[in-house]
Amino acid sequence: MTAYTLIPATNADLSALPFHGRHLINGSWCDSAESFERRSPAHGCLVSRHAKAGAAETTAAIEAARLSFDAGDWSRASGKERATLLLKVADLIAERSAEMALLEALETGKPITQARGEVSGAADLWRYAAALARALHGDSHDSLGPDLLAMVLQQPVGVVSIITPWNFPFWILSQKLPFALAAGCSCIVKPSEITPSTTVILGELLTEAGLPPGVVNIVLGYGDPVGALMAAHPMVDMVSFTGSTTVGRSIQAAASATLKKLALELGGKNPQVVLPDADLDAAADAVVFGSLFNAGECCNAGSRLILHRDIAADFTARLAELSARVAFGDPLDPQTQVGAIISPAHLQRIDRSVKDGLAAGAGLALGGETLQIPGLSGTFYAPTLLTGIRPDMAIAREEVFGPVLAIQSCSSLDEAISLANDTSYGLSAGIWSKDIHACLRFARSVEAGTIWTNSWMDGFPEVPFGGMKQSGLGRENGHYGLEEYLEPKSVVMRIGASTRAPWVRR
Numbered sequence: 001m002t003a004y005t006l007i008p009a010t011n012a013d014l015s016a017l018p019f020h021g022r023h024l025i026n027g028s029w030c031d032s033a034e035s036f037e038r039r040s041p042a043h044g045c046l047v048s049r050h051a052k053a054g055a056a057e058t059t060a061a062i063e064a065a066r067l068s069f070d071a072g073d074w075s076r077a078s079g080k081e082r083a084t085l086l087l088k089v090a091d092l093i094a095e096r097s098a099e100m101a102l103l104e105a106l107e108t109g110k111p112i113t114q115a116r117g118e119v120s121g122a123a124d125l126w127r128y129a130a131a132l133a134r135a136l137h138g139d140s141h142d143s144l145g146p147d148l149l150a151m152v153l154q155q156p157v158g159v160v161s162i163i164t165p166w167n168f169p170f171w172i173l174s175q176k177l178p179f180a181l182a183a184g185c186s187c188i189v190k191p192s193e194i195t196p197s198t199t200v201i202l203g204e205l206l207t208e209a210g211l212p213p214g215v216v217n218i219v220l221g222y223g224d225p226v227g228a229l230m231a232a233h234p235m236v237d238m239v240s241f242t243g244s245t246t247v248g249r250s251i252q253a254a255a256s257a258t259l260k261k262l263a264l265e266l267g268g269k270n271p272q273v274v275l276p277d278a279d280l281d282a283a284a285d286a287v288v289f290g291s292l293f294n295a296g297e298c299c300n301a302g303s304r305l306i307l308h309r310d311i312a313a314d315f316t317a318r319l320a321e322l323s324a325r326v327a328f329g330d331p332l333d334p335q336t337q338v339g340a341i342i343s344p345a346h347l348q349r350i351d352r353s354v355k356d357g358l359a360a361g362a363g364l365a366l367g368g369e370t371l372q373i374p375g376l377s378g379t380f381y382a383p384t385l386l387t388g389i390r391p392d393m394a395i396a397r398e399e400v401f402g403p404v405l406a407i408q409s410c411s412s413l414d415e416a417i418s419l420a421n422d423t424s425y426g427l428s429a430g431i432w433s434k435d436i437h438a439c440l441r442f443a444r445s446v447e448a449g450t451i452w453t454n455s456w457m458d459g460f461p462e463v464p465f466g467g468m469k470q471s472g473l474g475r476e477n478g479h480y481g482l483e484e485y486l487e488p489k490s491v492v493m494r495i496g497a498s499t500r501a502p503w504v505r506r
Contacts, residue, residue, distance in 0.1 A: 002366060004382060007329025007336045009375025014045055019103055021050035021200040023057055023220055026064035027213025032057060036193060036221075041109040042331050042340035042378035048107065048197045053221035058229045061188045061217035065159045066235045068214030069186035075156050077184065079134045085209050086130035086178055092205040093123040103197040104170060105331045109340030109378065110294055112332050119198070122174035125477070128461035129178035132482045136182070147496035153489040156184035157261055158237030160485060161230035163251070164199070165243045166192035166342055167297045172265075173199055175465070175476040176240050177216070183485035188217045188236070190227055194342060196220050223247070231255050238262070238485070242299075244399075245425075245470050263474035263484045265466055267399045268427030271304040271420040272456060273442065275413065276311050278432035279454070284315065286432075286456040287405070288322045292383055293457065295338050296403040297346075299471075300428050302456055303400060304389075305407045306416050312409050316387060319405070320366040323383035329373045338403065341379040350381055350402030357395035357406070363387040367403070391422050399425070413438050417445045426468030430456050449475070 018037070023030040032051040040047050051057075069075050074082070093100070101115040108115070139152040160180050164173045169191055180187050191199035203218045219226050231239050231254035238261040241251050245266040255262055272290060274283045290302025307315055331339035341347040347370065354368050367384030384404040389396045395406045410416040420429050420442075430452035431442040439453040449467045452458065459465060459477075466475035474484050 002324055002382070004371060005325050005327045006371065006373055007327050007333045008373060009043075009330050010333045012332045014043075014106075017048075017106075018046045019048040019197045019200075021048060021196055021220055023051055023053055023061070024200075024203040024207070024216070024218040025057065025061045026068075026217065027207065030057065038107050038194060038196070040106045040340075040378070041342055042376055042380075043106070044377055045106075047103065050193075050196050050200070050220045053219045053226050055225045055229055058188075058219050058221075058226045059233070061219045062159070062161075062230070062233050062235050064214040064217050065186040065188050068212060069156075069159055073212040074181075074186065074215045075184040079136050082133040082182055082184065083130040085211060086126050086133060086181060088209040089178070089205055090123045090126035090130070092208060093119065093126065093202075096201060096205070097123070100170060100198045100201055103201075104195070105339070107195040107197060108166065108169065109331055109342060111336040111339050113334050113336075114294070118168060118171045122171050125174040125461050126178045129182040129482070132179070132479060133182035136482070138488070147494055147499060149493045149495050151491045151493070153491060154486045155489055157485050157487050158185060159235060160185045160187045160238045160240060161233075161236045162187050162189045163227050163230060163239070163241045163243070164189070164191050166194040167294060167299075169195040170198040170202070172242050173202065175481065176242075177202075179476070179481045180240070180485045181215070182482055185238075185485050186215045188219060188230055190219050190221070190230055193220070193222050227251075228254060231260075232257065234258050236260060240484070241265070248472065263476070264472040265299065265474075265476060266427075266470065266472040267425055268299045268301070268467065268471050269304055269397060269399055269423050269425045270300060270302055270428045270430075270448070271306050272302045272430040273306045273410070273416040273420060273432065274308065274311065274315060275416075275431070275433040275435070275438065276308050277434045279434070280311065280315060280318070282454070283432040284318045284322055287319060288326065290430075290456045291405040292323065292326055292338050292403050295341055295381070297342060297401050299399075300457055301401075302430065303405060304396065305405055306410050306419050307407060308416075309409050309411055312407075316365055316385065316407060320385055323366055323385065326383060328371055328380055328382070330376060338383075339380075341381050341402065344379050346401070347379040347381055350400055350404065353395060353398070353400045353402070354384055354386065354404055357386050357389070357393060360393045360395070362389055362393065362395060362406075365407075391419060397423060413441065417442060420446045420448075424470045427471035428452065
């Protein structure tokens with residue numbers, strides 16, 4: 001039996017629980033007749049209880065966003081005014097980061113150190129968006145002739161529905177909302193019903209910072225009816241969604257009746273290629289990180305590994321040894337590197353995918369089993385390495401969303417590129433090689449929105465993120481992330497007496 005590295009339960013003080021969440025609609029906090037609860041996937045304790053919205057609350061939030069946008073208190077505010085508020089929100093996030101990180105760790109099952117890093121990092125996204133708000137500008141064309149001048153205005157797209165997932169609740173919200181606000185949009189936000197608490201706290205911070213009522217509305221509940229109505233309602237101009245490709249398709253269909261603008265960040269089956277000339281120690285560490293970070297519940301997970309045959313056996317053995325040393329266990333212990341799977345149902349889906357892969361002929365180098373953490377009854381899955389993966393296997397093509405790495409082999413860079421592109425997804429990909437020519441060729445040839453060379457999952461507010469193919473539409477972060485929430489408007493002005501011959505004869 002494999003000797004995994006396990007971190008037992010701690011004696012954390014959770015007496016302040018449960019957190020109570022309500023909707024934020026037109027600047028007021030609202031309850032509903034029904035509520036729903038979230039229990040910790042690691043500890044089993046009740047973490048939060050929230051008001052459960054239906055169609056009435058959702059419609060009220062959409063109408064409030066529409067009224068606020070049309071009123072113009074925010075949509076026509078200056079860049080300086082928007083930036084000042086966004087910076088204040090960033091400071092307030094920093095002040096309450098410990099509380100937010102604890103709730104995030106408990107609701108998601110992720111390690112507390114990771115949750116702290118994500119909340120503090122999200123504050124930096126708000127600061128970057130504030131800088132963009134001050135720099136927002138259009139364009140002009142002064143070369144159309146002596147009597148003509150054209151301008152291109154950049155105006156907010158309008159009312160935006162923002163629907164966020166459970167795996168990075170606050171981080172992903174912060175890749176969307178501050179950029180929409182920097183552009184001047186009004187928003188309705190629906191967090192995942194599994195992880196809503198930090199979104200509610202953000203509503204408190206926005207109110208404290210002085211955001212006008214109705215500019216941001218938060219509705220708590222389920223995809224049906226809340227998310228469905230947010231995607232289809234005619235008063236909504238745009239939908240920004242992060243989640244599975246399957247749900248992304250349904251949102252695209254719901255939005256099509258009114259031809260809404262869409263930004264969709266969806267699934268991935270992201271490959272890392274390791275060539276024989278790579279720094280194999282650095283590559284092995286990054287591959288383990290890429291497959292196990294956030295328990296693999298990450299659209300950007302390095303869930304596919306393409307190894308050159310000359311190093312495949314030795315590198316796989318190295319991965320197995322490193323993966324077994326990764327600390328799995330209580331999310332509230334700072335030593336923990338990987339926490340609990342989000343739910344028992346999702347753990348079963350992960351295990352079924354692994355068993356199906358083995359039945360299809362894959363080999364098992366490590367894992368393929370649940371973990372029992374001393375003192376905890378939660379949902380934990382072992383680090384899992386599957387070998388001998390063929391391109392036709394489901395485990396090579398379908399997103400598992402768990403700590404599972406599918407290992408393929410290649411004989412050349414050309415074959416590696418072909419395997420990397422042999423997927424319906426195109427979110428991210430990486431290559432490990434000391435040959436800069438190989439790295440550049442890979443970067444130019446692979447169909448993915450982000451390419452890492454001799455690195456994995458390095459991200460920055462300045463650098464855009466998003467996918468190709470069925471990994472989505474649009475980009476987040478960078479100035480591209482702001483432009484998603486803007487509409488260019490051309491203004492053509494005649495500034496002198498017309499010199500054009502009359503079209504209608506007199």
